[in-house]
Amino acid sequence: MSFAEVQQEVFLVSCQNCHQSQGVFTFENYETVSASLALINRRVFVFGDMPPRGLAEEPKALLKAWMDQGGPP
Numbered sequence: 001m002s003f004a005e006v007q008q009e010v011f012l013v014s015c016q017n018c019h020q021s022q023g024v025f026t027f028e029n030y031e032t033v034s035a036s037l038a039l040i041n042r043r044v045f046v047f048g049d050m051p052p053r054g055l056a057e058e059p060k061a062l063l064k065a066w067m068d069q070g071g072p073p
Contacts, residue, residue, distance in 0.1 A: 003030045003073050006066045010059045014051045030073050037071045 011027035019025050027033055033040070043050035044063065055063070
């Protein structure tokens with residue numbers, strides 16, 4: 001599993017629209033995302049407040065599996 005797969009299936013579909021328009025955090029490159037894995041984990045899996053409407057089970061499982069592998073490129 002690669003960043004490109006997670007980016008296509010999760011970040012670009014469920015995150016990028018809001019984050020791109022706010023300009024605070026984007027999911028466009030591996031360096032930005034990999035530096036924020038702890039934050040992403042807290043917001044998606046611990047607090048469950050991102051994305052605001054939540055993630056469907058399949059993309060959530062894909063993101064979790066990728067992060068469990070250390071978020072490889």
